[in-house]
Amino acid sequence: MNFEIQILGSSSALPTINRFPTAQILTANEQPYLIDCGEGTQIQMRRFNAKFGKIKHIFISHLHGDHYFGLFGLLSTYNLLGRTEPVNIFADKELENILMSENSPIKYEELSYKLNFFHLPDDTQIIFENKTLTVTAFPLKHRIKTRGFLFKEKKRQVNVIKEKISEYNLSIQQILDLKAGKEIEISGKKFLNTDLTNPAPPQRSFAFCSDTAFNEDIIETIKNVNLLYHEATFSKSDVSNAEKTFHSTAEDAAIMAKKSNAKKLVIGHFSTRYNNPTILLNEAKEIFQNTFLANDGEIFKIEF
Amino acid sequence: MNFEIQILGSSSALPTINRFPTAQILTANEQPYLIDCGEGTQIQMRRFNAKFGKIKHIFISHLHGDHYFGLFGLLSTYNLLGRTEPVNIFADKELENILMSENSPIKYEELSYKLNFFHLPDDTQIIFENKTLTVTAFPLKHRIKTRGFLFKEKKRQVNVIKEKISEYNLSIQQILDLKAGKEIEISGKKFLNTDLTNPAPPQRSFAFCSDTAFNEDIIETIKNVNLLYHEATFSKSDVSNAEKTFHSTAEDAAIMAKKSNAKKLVIGHFSTRYNNPTILLNEAKEIFQNTFLANDGEIFKIEF
Numbered sequence: 211m212n213f214e215i216q217i218l219g220s221s222s223a224l225p226t227i228n229r230f231p232t233a234q235i236l237t238a239n240e241q242p243y244l245i246d247c248g249e250g251t252q253i254q255m256r257r258f259n260a261k262f263g264k265i266k267h268i269f270i271s272h273l274h275g276d277h278y279f280g281l282f283g284l285l286s287t288y289n290l291l292g293r294t295e296p297v298n299i300f301a302d303k304e305l306e307n308i309l310m311s312e313n314s315p316i317k318y319e320e321l322s323y324k325l326n327f328f329h330l331p332d333d334t335q336i337i338f339e340n341k342t343l344t345v346t347a348f349p350l351k352h353r354i355k356t357r358g359f360l361f362k363e364k365k366r367q368v369n370v371i372k373e374k375i376s377e378y379n380l381s382i383q384q385i386l387d388l389k390a391g392k393e394i395e396i397s398g399k400k401f402l403n404t405d406l407t408n409p410a411p412p413q414r415s416f417a418f419c420s421d422t423a424f425n426e427d428i429i430e431t432i433k434n435v436n437l438l439y440h441e442a443t444f445s446k447s448d449v450s451n452a453e454k455t456f457h458s459t460a461e462d463a464a465i466m467a468k469k470s471n472a473k474k475l476v477i478g479h480f481s482t483r484y485n486n487p488t489i490l491l492n493e494a495k496e497i498f499q500n501t502f503l504a505n506d507g508e509i510f511k512i513e514f
Numbered sequence: 515m516n517f518e519i520q521i522l523g524s525s526s527a528l529p530t531i532n533r534f535p536t537a538q539i540l541t542a543n544e545q546p547y548l549i550d551c552g553e554g555t556q557i558q559m560r561r562f563n564a565k566f567g568k569i570k571h572i573f574i575s576h577l578h579g580d581h582y583f584g585l586f587g588l589l590s591t592y593n594l595l596g597r598t599e600p601v602n603i604f605a606d607k608e609l610e611n612i613l614m615s616e617n618s619p620i621k622y623e624e625l626s627y628k629l630n631f632f633h634l635p636d637d638t639q640i641i642f643e644n645k646t647l648t649v650t651a652f653p654l655k656h657r658i659k660t661r662g663f664l665f666k667e668k669k670r671q672v673n674v675i676k677e678k679i680s681e682y683n684l685s686i687q688q689i690l691d692l693k694a695g696k697e698i699e700i701s702g703k704k705f706l707n708t709d710l711t712n713p714a715p716p717q718r719s720f721a722f723c724s725d726t727a728f729n730e731d732i733i734e735t736i737k738n739v740n741l742l743y744h745e746a747t748f749s750k751s752d753v754s755n756a757e758k759t760f761h762s763t764a765e766d767a768a769i770m771a772k773k774s775n776a777k778k779l780v781i782g783h784f785s786t787r788y789n790n791p792t793i794l795l796n797e798a799k800e801i802f803q804n805t806f807l808a809n810d811g812e813i814f815k816i817e818f
Contacts (some may be wrong), residue, residue, distance in 0.1 A: 223594055225587075249587040252552040259533045275619065282586070282619075283529075286579040299764065306523055311617035315586075387721045405745040489555040 211239045211342075213363060213414045214511045218254040219477040221506040222443050222457075223276040225249065231276035232479060234439070235260050236361050236416055244268045245359060245418050251280035252287050258507040263291070267338065268415055270301035271420060272356035274368065278305065282315045289321050296324040300337055300347070302355055303329040329414065330357050332480055334431055339364075348431045350422035352456045358422065358435070362415040367391075368407040377486075378406075380411040414512050421480050424462040429470045437512045438467050439504070442477035442490050451481075460490035464497035473513075478504030515646075517667060517718045518815045519743065522558040524808040526747050526761075527580045529553065533810055535580035536783060538743070539564050540720055543646040546684075548572045549663060549722050552707045554622035557589050562811045567595070571642065573649065574605035575724060576660035582609065584696035586619045593625050600628040604641055604651070606659055607633040612626050634661050638735055652735045654726035656760045662726065664736055666719040668754040671695075673712040674698075682710075691807075718816050721776075724783050727756070733774045741816045742771050742801040743808070746794050764794035768801035782808030 221229035231248025235255075244265050245253075255262040262284070270278050278301070288297065299305065301470050306327040309316050318325065328337060334348040345358040367389040375385065379394050387394050387444075416434040420441035420452050432438060440463035444452040452459050458466075460477055467475035475498050480487040487503055496500040502510065518541050525532035535552025539559075548555075548569050566588070572771065572774065574582050582605070600669040610631040613620050622629065624658050632641060636659075642649040650664040670695040679689065680702050691698050697707050721736040724745035736742060744767035748756040757765050760811040762770075764781055769777035778804050782792040791807055806814065 220517055224591060225557050225560070227557065230557065231587075238606055249584070250557055253531065253534065255527050256529070275586055279583075279586045279590070279619065282551070282579055282583045283535075287528060307617045311615060313611045313615035313617065315583065315612055315619070404522070 211363075211510070212511075213238050213416070214262060214509055215416060215476075216258060216260060216349050216509045217476075217478065217504045217506055218258065218354070219248045220480060220506055221276075222441075222479045222481050223274065224333060224482045225276070225339065226482055228235035229480065230254050231279070232271075232420060233280060235265075235416075238348045238361065238363065241266070241342065243345075243361070246271055246281040246420075247284060248276045249279040249283075252284045254506060263288075263293070265297075266295065267300065269347075269359050269414060269418075270305060271301065271358065271418070272354055273302055273304055273308075273467070274354065277421075281309070281382065285309075285316050285321070285325070286293075288323060294324045296326050298326045298328060300345075302328060302357075303327070321432070330355075339467045346431065347427055350428070352421045352423065356421055358417060358419040358428060358432075360417045360435070363413040365413055367408040368403065368410050370407050372420070374406045375512070380406075382457055395444060400494040412514055414514060416512055417470075419466070421457060423456040424458055425467070426466075426469065429466070431472045432472070434471050434473075436473045437476065437514075438470065438472040440466055441475045442494060443479050443481050443495040445484065445489055446493055448481070460493040461497060464494040464501060467494075467501070469500040472498075473500065474510075475501040476510055477501060515667075517542050517720070517814075518813055519720060519741070520562060520564060521778075521780075521782065521808045522555055522562065522564070523550075523552045524810055526572055526745075526782060526783045526785050527578065528786045529580070530786055531538075533618045533784065534558050535583070536575075536724060537584060538722065539569075542667065543666065543799070545586070545646065546664070546734060550575055550724075551584040551588060552579045552580045553583040553587075555641075556588045558810060567592075567597070569601075570599065573600045573651075573663050573721070574603065575654070575662065575723075576656060576658055577606055577612075578658065578725070580725040581725075584792055585613070586695075589613075589620055589625070589629070592627060597627045600630050602630045604632045604634060604649075606661075607631070644758065651736065652732055653731070654723060655729040656727065657780060660725055660733060662721060662723040662736075664719060664721045664739070667717040669717055672707065672714050674711050678710045684710075707712075708792045715818055718818060719764065720816055721774075723770070727759060728762055728770065729759040730770075730773065733770070736770075736774045736776070738775050738777075740777045742774065742776035743780045743782065743816060744770055745783035746798060747785050749781050749788065750797055751791055752785075752787070764797040765801055766797040768805060771798075771802040771805070777804065778814075779805040780814055781805060782807050 218233035219230035233251040338345040442460040442463040443457035522537035525533035588812040638652040746764040746767040748760035
């Protein structure tokens with residue numbers, strides 16, 4: 211089952227030719243979930259062959275333009291393409307006001323599909339779940355209300371060993387019982403569940419933290435995450451800018467990865483003042499070796 | 515004095531990797547004027563090294579998203595860069611409602627500069643003029659209120675011939691009189707103005723017509739234009755689509771160029787159904803030979 215993110219935009223507020231504003235797609239079990247939607251997201255989706263027609267759920271961290279101005283074009287394009295499936299938007303309630311107001315750039319009554327809004331809570335809460343995963347929103351520290359998102363695979367069932375199915379000619383009911391963790395009897399002989407199954411793969415997780423100042427309050431929530439995406443707008447030499455604007459340095463991001471015991475760190479949301487964000491990568495690696503730079507189009511597979 | 519347009523977006527409503535939605539910059543006498551502002555316009559400006567900080571005046575043809583959704587990002591970027599010079603927006607009054615509403619994506623009270631709105635009239639009128647040019651707005655035929663724009667250089671003064679200045683040791687007052695078209699006396703001898711001057715260069719003009727169905731009503735307005743940009747969304751084989759959506763075929767655009775005695779035609783706003791718009795170019799050239807395809811980044815110098 212695939213579980214991966216694709217970077218669509220890795221710049222901070224000012225876009226560049228090579229780095230669009232923030233947007234990412236998390237794909238889990240073939241279903242893409244859009245996280246933030248900066249200007250030009252629909253163009254990046256085409257450029258990088260993302261399955262943008264399959265997106266049903268959009269998660270918006272906060273309402274600075276570089277994280278949602280691409281929604282207007284994307285939602286319009288869905289309409290032009292005659293979409294009928296609803297779009298579910300998880301965002302601050304202010305976004306519903308913007309999109310549904312009388313003077314909205316999107317004329318709701320002309321849309322070929324329904325827009326459903328789910329307002330993000332102030333505290334840490336599961337805001338979405340389906341068979342594949344849960345999504346938890348949690349507060350970040352920024353100039354306006356901002357939430358991070360934790361995507362976590364659900365606990366999966368044990369795998370019945372194929373060879374055992376044929377060896378004991380297991381019935382469908384027996385297979386279902388085994389998958390549910392039960393023990394079964396075959397011709398009067400009791401088997402342990404573990405005799406006939408392999409353990410379920412561990413649950414993978416991905417945390418998205420942007421935009422935010424350094425914030426240890428979220429460590430419990432993202433503890434042991436497989437992949438942490440954390441903004442790293444500034445170098446340590448610009449720490450006063452980071453503090454002033456409620457952003458993080460590359461070191462901040464790395465300390466967060468270390469303290470939350472993340473397996474891997476991807477940093478992004480780079481200020482355009484750095485022509486080459488390798489300086490940020492090096493600063494982060496000093497503290498957390500398994501760090502990577504977000505680059506537009508790049509896919510990070512989330513490993514077990 | 516330069517007088518040229520640069521294409522920033524040449525696609526119709528659905529953008530592609532190589533063709534962003536509609537936006538163009540007309541530059542006259544070093545001053546850039548933005549015409550339409552589809553999603554990603556600020557990114558295209560960076561890509562093609564347009565002087566986007568120098569833009570003072572923005573002309574929006576109509577309020578379909580592919581012609582103005584880039585305004586949100588552009589106006590935000592001006593704010594982030596600390597712009598203080600006002601931005602003048604010429605558009606349907608509905609755009610002021612969108613941008614200035616309580617639920618606008620742009621928080622006006624946070625902007626570092628002033629936004630001035632000039633509502634486009636329903637009939638054909640000069641809507642802007644300065645020392646360099648006049649801009650005339652005129653109604654096009656589309657599904658919603660849409661205006662074309664005619665940019666016309668002002669009549670310039672005659673040029674005093676340099677050699678004559680030294681030959682007759684002309685005073686500043688004499689030079690000013692000559693530039694104003696007067697005749698002068700030198701040592702009691704009368705000179706014709708044309709004895710000492712070269713005629714002023716002719717006035718160049720550029721007309722922007724997008725989006726629109728075929729519309730002969732505008733021919734008088736754009737008569738003898740040096741460069742006509744006319745939308746050509748469809749091929750003649752899709753004429754029923756053109757009629758249904760109030761767009762033009764490439765042939766329509768070419769007939770407009772011919773009937774208005776344009777010197778040159780640039781077509782754009784291509785439907786994404788044509789992988790290669792050369793088919794549209796060929797259809798137009800059958801009727802109007804001096805036709806060119808708009809391509810993102812391309813500059814068309816407007817000749818005398």
